Amino acid sequence: MTSIADISHAPTRTKPGSFTPSVGGIERAFGPFVPYLLPIGIVVLWQLASSIGWISTRVMPAPVDVVKAFWSQAASGALLANIEVSGARAVAGLLVGGSIGFLLGLANGVSQLSHKLTDSSLQMLRTIPHLALIPLVILWFGIGEQAKLFLTSLGVFFPIYLNTLYGVRNVDPQLIEMGRIYGMGRWTLFRWVIFPGALPSIFVGRRFALGIMWLTLIVAETIASSSGIGYMAMSAREFMMTDVVVLALVIYAALGKLADVIAHTLESRTLQWHPAYQKPAGE
Amino acid sequence: MAAVIQSQRKFTASGRPIEPHFNPHVRKRESIAPRTGVALRISGLEKQFGATQVLKGIDLDVPAGQFLAIVGKSGCGKSTLLRLLVGLDQPTAGSIEFTHPDGSTTATNSRIVFQEPRLLPWANVVENVAVGLGRTAKDPAIRQKALAALTEVQLDEKAGEWPSRLSGGQRQRVALARALVSHPDFLAFDEPLGALDALTRITMQGLVERMWREEGFTALFVTHDVSEAVALADRVIVLDEGHIALDLDIPFDHPREKGAPELAALERRLLDVIFGR
Numbered sequence: 027m028t029s030i031a032d033i034s035h036a037p038t039r040t041k042p043g044s045f046t047p048s049v050g051g052i053e054r055a056f057g058p059f060v061p062y063l064l065p066i067g068i069v070v071l072w073q074l075a076s077s078i079g080w081i082s083t084r085v086m087p088a089p090v091d092v093v094k095a096f097w098s099q100a101a102s103g104a105l106l107a108n109i110e111v112s113g114a115r116a117v118a119g120l121l122v123g124g125s126i127g128f129l130l131g132l133a134n135g136v137s138q139l140s141h142k143l144t145d146s147s148l149q150m151l152r153t154i155p156h157l158a159l160i161p162l163v164i165l166w167f168g169i170g171e172q173a174k175l176f177l178t179s180l181g182v183f184f185p186i187y188l189n190t191l192y193g194v195r196n197v198d199p200q201l202i203e204m205g206r207i208y209g210m211g212r213w214t215l216f217r218w219v220i221f222p223g224a225l226p227s228i229f230v231g232r233r234f235a236l237g238i239m240w241l242t243l244i245v246a247e248t249i250a251s252s253s254g255i256g257y258m259a260m261s262a263r264e265f266m267m268t269d270v271v272v273l274a275l276v277i278y279a280a281l282g283k284l285a286d287v288i289a290h291t292l293e294s295r296t297l298q299w300h301p302a303y304q305k306p307a308g309e
Numbered sequence: 310m311a312a313v314i315q316s317q318r319k320f321t322a323s324g325r326p327i328e329p330h331f332n333p334h335v336r337k338r339e340s341i342a343p344r345t346g347v348a349l350r351i352s353g354l355e356k357q358f359g360a361t362q363v364l365k366g367i368d369l370d371v372p373a374g375q376f377l378a379i380v381g382k383s384g385c386g387k388s389t390l391l392r393l394l395v396g397l398d399q400p401t402a403g404s405i406e407f408t409h410p411d412g413s414t415t416a417t418n419s420r421i422v423f424q425e426p427r428l429l430p431w432a433n434v435v436e437n438v439a440v441g442l443g444r445t446a447k448d449p450a451i452r453q454k455a456l457a458a459l460t461e462v463q464l465d466e467k468a469g470e471w472p473s474r475l476s477g478g479q480r481q482r483v484a485l486a487r488a489l490v491s492h493p494d495f496l497a498f499d500e501p502l503g504a505l506d507a508l509t510r511i512t513m514q515g516l517v518e519r520m521w522r523e524e525g526f527t528a529l530f531v532t533h534d535v536s537e538a539v540a541l542a543d544r545v546i547v548l549d550e551g552h553i554a555l556d557l558d559i560p561f562d563h564p565r566e567k568g569a570p571e572l573a574a575l576e577r578r579l580l581d582v583i584f585g586r
Contacts, residue, residue, distance in 0.1 A: 204427040207395060207420075208487075209443050218440070222431040299431040299471045 087269035092276065095269035104258070109277065112243060112254040115171070116281075119178025120239050126179070127186035127235075128228070135194025136220070148187065156180045157245055169250035174243065181242040182235040189231025193224030226300060229293050236285045244278060346374040346527030347407045347417050347494045349394075354403035356389050363389045365551035366403070371529075373410055376521055378530040378542035382583060385548040387531045391497050394529060395421045407495065419495040420488040424503045426480035428472040434483050435459065435468040441487040458490035459483075461523075462516060478509035482516065489520060496521075498530045502537065511567070514541060518564055535583070539576045540565055547582050555582040 053060055069089050075081045076088030083091065099105035130148070134141040156177060167173040197220050205215045247256025255274050262270035297303045349371035356364040363386045371377050379387045392398045394405060396419075407417040420441070428437045438455035439446035446452040459465040462482040472480055481501060488496060498517070502510045518541055521528050532538050538545045539559060547555040559575060580586075 200423070200425060200427050201429065203397070204423070205440075207397065208440055210440075214443070218429065218432070222429070225431075297431075299433075299473065301473045304471070304473070 083268065084266060085268070087272055091269040092272050095267070095273045096276075099258075099270065099273065105277075108253060108255050108258045109281070112247065112256070113281070115174050115178065115247075115254065116239050116243055116285075118175055119243070120182050120235065122175065123179030123182035124186050124232070124235060127183040127231075128190050131187045131190025131228075131231075132194060132221075132224075135191045135224070136216070145191075148184075152184050152188075156184075157242065160246070160249060164250050169252060173250060174246045177246050178239055178242045181238040185234035185238060186228070186231040189227045189234070190224065193227025193231075194220055196227065197223035226297060229289070229297070233286070233289055236282070236289060240278060240282050240285070345410060345494065345525040347409055348373040349495070349527060350406045350408070351394075352404055352406075354390070354393065354405065355401045356386070356393060356398065357401040363551055364393075364400075367551075367553060369546070369553070371527060373408075374525050374527055376528045376530065376541060376543045378532060378538035378545045379548055380532060380535055380538050380545060380579065380583065381548035381554075383533070386551045387548050388499060390548070391421070391499050391529060391531050394495075395419050395497050409494070417495050418491060418493045419497065420491065420493040421497045421499060422481075422484055422488050422501045424500045426472070426477075426484040428480055428483055428487075430472055432472075433468070434464065434470050434472065434475070437472065437483055438486045438490050441490040455486075455490055458486040461489065461520065462486045476509075478505055478513060481505060481513060485516065485520065489524060492524060493526050496526045496528050498528065498532075500532055501530075503533070510537070515564065517541065522563055535576050535579050536567075536572075539572045539579065540567055545575075545579060547579060549583070549585075555579065 052063075056063060072081070072086075073089045076083070076086070076090075081088075087095070096105070130144065134145055159177065159180070163173045163176055167176065201219050201223065202215065205219045210218065243254075244256050247254040248260050251257040251260075255277055259271045259274035262268075262274070294303045349369070351367055351369040351371075354364055354367040354369075355362065367390065379390065381387050389398070393400050406414060407419075408414055409417075428434075429440065432440070435446045435452060435455045438458050439451050441458070442451055442454060444451045446455050456465055456468060459468055462485055464479060464482050464486065467475065467479065467483075472483065475483065481504075484501075501517070502513050505513060514537060517528075517530075528542075530538065530542060535545075542559055545555075545557045545559060546553055547557075557575065557579065559572075561571065565572065
């Protein structure tokens with residue numbers, strides 16, 4: 027059986043004897059900057075097309091205008107305030123939804139009774155797209171902070187719950203048997219065998235959760251909010267300020283990437299034992 | 310324990326010990342040295358899984374410190390017997406009784422070495438050995454003991470390594486150190502060398518034998534390799550469809566020269582019984 031964890035942790039490093047594309051002139055000339063060639067090229071083309079007049083600024087602002095918008099928004103202090111608000115919402119949603127999902131996943135992975143009691147109900151709830159609750163959530167909470175917290179928590183909950191449960195359930199039974207023979211009690215068995223064994227899968231859940239966290243936040247801030255990056259984009263739309271709208275997209279992308287980098291750093295620190303996170307011997 | 314080893318050695322006039330296995334063939338066992346392991350008495354042991362009766366009344370007396378090997382075809386019940394002895398399963402009928410050298414029958418410190426090393430991949434080598442003590446190697450006293458056990462299996466320089474960086478034979482040596490670190494008085498082996506290559510097996514057989522001679526535990530060695538059983542054990546039992554088909558004494562001193570004609574004869578006899586010839 028191939029697990030979710032197996033796929034995402036499959037070693038990406040090159041093994042001896044595996045196919046390695048030959049190193050050509052471009053790679054020798056640009057070295058580590060090769061991945062950035064394509065996005066930079068697109069931005070340059072985009073700027074050219076805007077300057078010549080092929081793209082109307084009402085459809086798409088020129089990259090230079092986006093940079094200008096960044097400066098003006100940053101100078102007024104509005105940008106930083108909006109990033110702070112959105113960032114705080116994201117972190118709060120991840121903490122609340124993530125903790126509940128993690129604890130329930132552990133409980134249902136370890137306890138048969140808890141699993142029977144709650145799992146099928148949770149699986150039923152999972153089939154409802156959480157963004158479909160927006161009308162109801164606005165009725166309940168208005169457009170206040172609770173609405174955003176509720177939606178992001180709900181969105182983050184399921185990937186963490188499912189992957190924690192899966193991780194705990196798929197810990198090597200031979201290791202658990204070994205632990206029992208070597209006299210480990212329930213708590214020691216959990217701390218030494220079950221939890222570390224489930225950790226790679228829990229991290230996969232967190233990666234998924236980060237994606238859903240931003241998605242939910244963007245939608246919630248766009249539809250029902252009076253602050254945050256989504257709100258900044260929506261109010262700019264009213265004045266046809268396409269440069270600010272695109273700036274909001276860029277900020278979302280940067281925040282998403284930042285969250286991913288932090289998550290990945292934590293993973294490779296914690297999972298040093300995992301062959302997929304080790305440098306090949308001899309390096 | 311040192312005295313035990315001394316008594317098995319012969320010395321030249323200059324005081325240099327002559328290793329017994331340098332003699333042309335294996336040497337007849339002169340006496341059974343006193344050991345520190347537990348004695349084991351199995352009577353009327355039965356095990357049933359659903360409608361299948363795997364063990365059909367096993368009676369067996371194992372003196373303290375004996376190296377007992379169990380051989381037999383797949384499905385003969387040898388692994389089931391081992392699981393019952395270390396308490397992984399409960400027997401359907403019959404009893405298992407451990408008696409310590411002082412006559413007490415209190416709980417036994419028994420350990421098991423599996424076919425797979427079963428090391429915790431997220432713990433380094435020394436922490437894995439500390440599992441055998443039920444503690445973490447962050448405690449300096451525990452770490453000291455774990456390192457000593459690693460030195461015994463010649464892996465002390467790998468103490469900080471992740472198990473995934475070790476070879477199959479090295480992992481199995483770590484598993485052996487983990488089993489030995491608490492100085493068990495009963496050690497069960499469930500085909501521990503079955504997954505290793507032929508050359509590593511020979512090294513590991515020597516290691517298992519040396520550990521047994523030094524530590525003095527009672528050893529139960531389940532294997533499907535008859536020549537391995539004959540080379541290592543004091544006594545070999547053939548299990549066949551849940552019965553003891555043969556109980557054979559191997560009356561030679563340790564360590565033994567592999568492939569000696571005396572051993573080959575015993576090996577042939579065991580194979581004849583296993584295949585019903």
